[in-house]
Each structure stands twice: as C-alpha cells, then as structure tokens.
Amino acid sequence: MALVEVKGVSKRFGGLTAVSEVDLTVNAGEVHCLIGPNGAGKSTLFKLIVGLYPPTAGSILFDSIDITAERPFARVQRGMSIKMQAPSVFKELPVRQNIQIALQERLSGAECAAEEERLLSLLNLAEDSGKLAGALSHGQQQWLEIGMALALQPQLLLLDEPTAGMSPEETYKTGELIKSFNAEGMTVLVVEHDMAFVRQVAQRVTVLHLGKIFARGSLDAILEDEKVAEIYLGKTHAH
Amino acid sequence: MLKLLDGPQTLGRGKIFWSCFLAVLAGALIYPLFADSYDVGNFAYFLIWIFMALGLCLMWGYGGMLSFGQTFFFGIAGYGYGVLAIDMGGGTATIAALVLSVVIAMIAAGILGYFMIWGGISGIFFGIVTLSATLVLAFFLGQTAGPEWHIGPARLNGFNGMKGMDPLTVGSFDIEGSALYYLMIALIVIVYIALRMLVNSSVGNVIVATRENPQRAEMLGYDVRKYQLLTFVIGSGLAGLSGALYTSWGQFITPSSIGLPAAAMPIVWVAFSGRNDLTATLVGSFLLLFGFQTITVYSQQAALVLMGVLLLATVMLAPQGFVLGIGKLVVDWWTRRRRRDEGPALADTGRLQSDET
Numbered sequence: 001m002a003l004v005e006v007k008g009v010s011k012r013f014g015g016l017t018a019v020s021e022v023d024l025t026v027n028a029g030e031v032h033c034l035i036g037p038n039g040a041g042k043s044t045l046f047k048l049i050v051g052l053y054p055p056t057a058g059s060i061l062f063d064s065i066d067i068t069a070e071r072p073f074a075r076v077q078r079g080m081s082i083k084m085q086a087p088s089v090f091k092e093l094p095v096r097q098n099i100q101i102a103l104q105e106r107l108s109g110a111e112c113a114a115e116e117e118r119l120l121s122l123l124n125l126a127e128d129s130g131k132l133a134g135a136l137s138h139g140q141q142q143w144l145e146i147g148m149a150l151a152l153q154p155q156l157l158l159l160d161e162p163t164a165g166m167s168p169e170e171t172y173k174t175g176e177l178i179k180s181f182n183a184e185g186m187t188v189l190v191v192e193h194d195m196a197f198v199r200q201v202a203q204r205v206t207v208l209h210l211g212k213i214f215a216r217g218s219l220d221a222i223l224e225d226e227k228v229a230e231i232y233l234g235k236t237h238a239h
Numbered sequence: 240m241l242k243l244l245d246g247p248q249t250l251g252r253g254k255i256f257w258s259c260f261l262a263v264l265a266g267a268l269i270y271p272l273f274a275d276s277y278d279v280g281n282f283a284y285f286l287i288w289i290f291m292a293l294g295l296c297l298m299w300g301y302g303g304m305l306s307f308g309q310t311f312f313f314g315i316a317g318y319g320y321g322v323l324a325i326d327m328g329g330g331t332a333t334i335a336a337l338v339l340s341v342v343i344a345m346i347a348a349g350i351l352g353y354f355m356i357w358g359g360i361s362g363i364f365f366g367i368v369t370l371s372a373t374l375v376l377a378f379f380l381g382q383t384a385g386p387e388w389h390i391g392p393a394r395l396n397g398f399n400g401m402k403g404m405d406p407l408t409v410g411s412f413d414i415e416g417s418a419l420y421y422l423m424i425a426l427i428v429i430v431y432i433a434l435r436m437l438v439n440s441s442v443g444n445v446i447v448a449t450r451e452n453p454q455r456a457e458m459l460g461y462d463v464r465k466y467q468l469l470t471f472v473i474g475s476g477l478a479g480l481s482g483a484l485y486t487s488w489g490q491f492i493t494p495s496s497i498g499l500p501a502a503a504m505p506i507v508w509v510a511f512s513g514r515n516d517l518t519a520t521l522v523g524s525f526l527l528l529f530g531f532q533t534i535t536v537y538s539q540q541a542a543l544v545l546m547g548v549l550l551l552a553t554v555m556l557a558p559q560g561f562v563l564g565i566g567k568l569v570v571d572w573w574t575r576r577r578r579r580d581e582g583p584a585l586a587d588t589g590r591l592q593s594d595e596t
Contacts, residue, residue: 050458076460084458090451097247101448102459104441148459 009058081154087141091134246439294477300514303450308369316479329405344479400493513563
C-alpha cells in the first residue's frame with residue numbers, strides 16, 4: 001500500500017527546472033532511498049514532499065490524502081517526521097530540552113521523562129544531555145536531530161543525508177538504528193550519497209538525474225543498470 | 240503548576256532565590272510606611288512601566304520578535320482608558336475602562352500581529368513595521384486638536400493630549416498614592432509569576448524553540464505562527480496595561496508618550512537588563528527608570544543621552560544585558576564557592592541554566 005504518492009510533480013525556480021514531472025511512490029513499511037548525482041534534484045524533491053517548497057505542478061498524497069497545499073507542520077501532524085540535510089537543532093538550548101520539545105505534544109510527566117531517557121541513551125547522548133545542542137559535534141547534532149524526528153513516532157520518517165559528517169562507525173550505527181525502526185513498521189524515505197549506507201538500509205531505490213526519475217527498483221537491479229553506473233555509480237564501482 | 244516557577248527558561252531557582260524574592264517583596268510592601276507620599280507616588284510611576292518591559296522581554300528575549308510597537312499598544316490602551324473612563328462616566332466604571340482598554344490593545348495586537356506573522360514578516364522587518372505603526376499613531380493623534388476629533392464627550396486634543404478622565408476608582412475611593420502603589424506591586428507579582436509559569440511551560444518551550452529555529456519547530460508539528468501571535472498579543476497587552484495605568488495615574492496622556500523617543504525606551508531598558516530573562520528585565524528596568532527619573536530632575540537631555548550611551552555600552556560590552564550578566568556572575572561565584580565548601584554532594588539550589596553550558 002502506498003503511503004506517499006508524488007504525482008507529476010515539477011518545481012521551477014525562474015528558468016531552472018529543478019524537478020520535472022516526477023512520479024514516486026513510497027510504500028508503507030519500506031526503506032526507500034532516493035539517490036542521484038549532485039544537482040539531480042533530490043533535496044528539492046525532499047523539500048517538496050515535506051512542504052518547504054510548493055510545487056509548480058503536480059500533487060503529493062500522504063496516506064491517500066492530498067497534502068500538496070499543506071504547510072510542513074500539518075504534514076508532521078499527519079504522521080511525517082523530518083530530518084533536514086544540515087543539522088537543524090535548537091543550538092542555544094540544552095540537548096535534553098531539544099528532546100523534550102519534540103516529545104511534549106505526545107507525552108507528559110513520567111512517561112515523557114522515561115522516553116527522554118530512552119532516546120538519549122539510544123543516541124549516546126545521555127552524558128551530554130545538559131550541554132547546549134550547539135556544543136555537540138556535527139555527528140552528534142545529526143543524531144540529536146534524528147532523535148527529535150523519532151520522538152514523534154512517525155508513520156513516515158524522512159531523512160535528508162542523515163549520515164553527513166559522521167564517522168564510518170557512526171554511519172553504520174545509524175543504519176542499524178533505521179533498520180530497527182523499520183522492523184517495527186516505520187516507513188523511511190532517505191536521501192543519501194553514501195552508497196555503503198544505501199546498501200545497508202535500502203529496500204527500494206529511486207535514482208534521480210537532472211530532475212527526472214532515471215531508474216527505480218531494488219538496489220541490486222539499480223547496481224546492475226549500466227546507465228545508472230554511468231551517471232552516478234561509476235566511481236562507486238571503481239572503489 | 241508551582242514547579243513551573245522554576246524552569247530552564249528563567250534565571251534563579253531554589254530556596255535562595257525565592258527567599259530573596261520574598262525579602263524584596265516584603266521590603267516593597269513596608270516601603271510606604273517609611274517613605275513620604277511623593278516618593279511612594281514616584282515609585283508607583285516607575286512600576287507602571289515594568290509591564291511594558293516584561294512584555295517586550297517575552298516577545299524579544301523569549302520569542303525572538305523585536306517589537307518597536309510597545310508604545311503603540313501603550314497609546315491605544317492609554318487613550319482607550321481615557322475615552323472609556325470619560326464616556327462611561329468615571330467612578331467604579333474606570334475599572335471596566337482599564338480592563339476594556341487592555342482588551343482593545345490586545346485585539347489591535349491580534350490584528351496587526353496576524354497580518355505581520357501570517358505575512359511572513361520577521362527579523363528586522365518586524366521591528367520596522369511595528370515602529371512604522373507606532374509613528375503613524377503618534378502622528379495621527381498629534382493632529383487631532385480640532386473639536387471634531389472626539390469620541391462621545393471625550394476629546395483627543397492633539398498634541399496637548401487627553402485629560403479629564405477619572406483615576407481608577409472603587410465606589411468613592413480613588414486608587415491613588417499608596418493604594419495605587421500597592422495595586423502596582425500586586426499586579427507586578429501576578430504578571431511576573433504568570434510569565435515565569437508561561438515560559439517554563441510546554442508553551443514556553445515552543446516559544447523559545449520558535450526563537451531558536453522556527454523551521455525546526457514547524458518540523459516538529461508546531462504551527463509557529465500561532466505561538467508567535469500568542470506571544471505578540473500577550474507582550475503587547477502588557478504594554479497596554481502600562482498605558483491604561485499611566486493614564487489613570489496622571490489623568491492625562493499625550494502623543495509624545497507614543498512617539499519615537501518613548502518607543503525606544505523599552506528597547507533600552509530590556510537590552511540593558513538582559514532580554515533573555517524576566518527577573519533581569521524586572522530589576523534592570525526598575526533601576527533604569529529610577530535612575531532616569533532622578534537625572535531628569537536636573538536635565539532631561541542628559542537623561543536621554545545617558546540612555547543612548549547605555550544602549551551602546553550594552554551592545555558593545557554586554558550583548559546579553561548588564562543585569563543578566565552580573566546576575567550570572569554572582570550566582571556562578573556563589574555556586575563555585577559552595578561546591579568548594581561542601582564538596583560534590585552540593586545540591587543544585589540556586590543554579591542557573593548557564594551552569595550547564
């Protein structure tokens with residue numbers, strides 16, 4: 001069953017067409033990776049899905065409801081949760097308060113405190129919970145933002161380059177974390193450059209190129225597609 | 240509910256802080272017993288402005304919205320009180336005039352805030368638009384000298400200002416002098432406690448989150464516009480309360496209490512005090528008002544220049560505010576000393592959020 005349906009979506013910035021007539025379906029319960037070379041339109045498509053950009057044409061459905069005109073907060077209230085490309089946390093507030101702000105709409109009192117502790121230890125941030133979020137390392141800020149996104153217990157977790165700035169070990173752990181939440185039924189849409197990470201988590205992959213869908217299917221099928229290798233994966237194979 | 244009094248968004252917590260608070264309150268309550276009525280009246284006058292400063296602290300320090308419009312709402316409620324008190328016949332109706340004039344200011348804030356916030360105005364443009372509204376109102380009221388400018392029997396009187404309204408009155412008892420002073424103290428305690436509870440609540444968490452990163456706050460499912468509007472309406476309503484009390488205190492109001500020099504004053508008070516904290520704003524604003532009034536007796540120009548110098552000094556030397564900075568230094572020193580004396584078992588009584596940084 002489709003959880004997200006992107007139908008004929010285009011986005012133009014003046015004379016530049018960043019995304020052109022894209023159709024994309026993310027099925028409930030899958031980890032779907034959106035890949036492509038720089039400038040392919042991945043982040044633009046991501047921002048169209050989360051509501052940061054209004055599309056020039058086309059529509060976006062979430063759980064069969066047209067959300068094209070909805071603002072980001074309304075999409076989040078429907079069950080989306082979003083982690084942006086650059087760490088986007090409340091830098092002047094303590095780590096614990098960042099998590100609290102994410103949790104407080106769903107939980108209160110002792111339940112909220114217990115979930116706070118669980119998330120902080122899951123993200124290896126328990127010892128730093130009193131620090132200002134801005135004092136964390138880049139990788140830790142990425143984790144904190146993932147934790148804030150998870151705190152909403154979303155149906156759909158949207159992650160834009162979640163491992164940027166992380167060490168290989170942190171990247172692997174993030175992948176395992178995503179897989180564990182997916183195993184519990186959470187749908188995940190990931191925009192990512194790191195092919196090792198994509199191999200670790202992806203169940204289905206869509207390749208974007210020059211703002212259009214170039215290929216889609218299982219990771220194995222994508223990896224065997226010579227045209228995809230030509231535009232994007234050549235360097236990866238070479239490694 | 241009471242645990243909201245002490246939270247991450249407010250300076251000072253624990254027994255030491257609240258003991259100091261009660262001591263200051265007790266001192267304020269017995270002050271009229273020892274002071275002459277002129278000084279008590281002056282103190283009541285200083286306290287009138289505290290609401291406006293606390294409102295700006297909420298909007299600017301907690302909500303990240305620098306409003307230059309505090310005197311706009313001060314003026315609306317001040318003139319509103321004058322018109323209503325005259326048109327309703329004075330006497331006990333002045334209490335209703337006070338409440339209604341603050342409500343009118345809040346409705347005006349709701350309308351102006353809606354167009355600004357839903358229109359996407361933020362940052363420096365928020366200050367520009369609110370300042371423009373303030374100057375337009377001051378200019379408009381300045382040209383209402385003609386007899387055609389009246390609302391019922393209440394004439395606006397242009398630059399000469401409105402006069403002739405009753406002070407706050409209950410029955411035949413005029414709330415003036417010591418009575419007004421005690422009313423101010425009661426209102427300040429109520430407003431201060433209510434604001435502390437607000438900023439330490441889940442709503443306060445979102446207000447601060449909106450200041451820090453509005454996009455992230457929206458990505459957590461919060462309609463940040465509603466929280467910004469709420470903050471703007473409350474902060475502006477407090478300016479309105481100052482305006483209505485000011486008119487009641489002096490039984491007059493003029494457009495000069497709305498114009499540019501007046502509009503800049505709350506910015507100076509709050510910036511000097513420390514916009515990120517209610518207590519610092521409360522203390523710092525009172526000290527500045529007291530100092531300003533004292534110097535004004537000798538030279539109003541010198542007092543205005545001093546305000547400008549203080550604003551520059553704050554920007555250059557203590558961007559987070561002098562009172563807040565000094566408060567943090569004192570508490571940090573006290574905490575370090577107690578840690579040294581009592582070892583690691585020290586409870587965190589009186590800690591500040593800055594300790595954790």
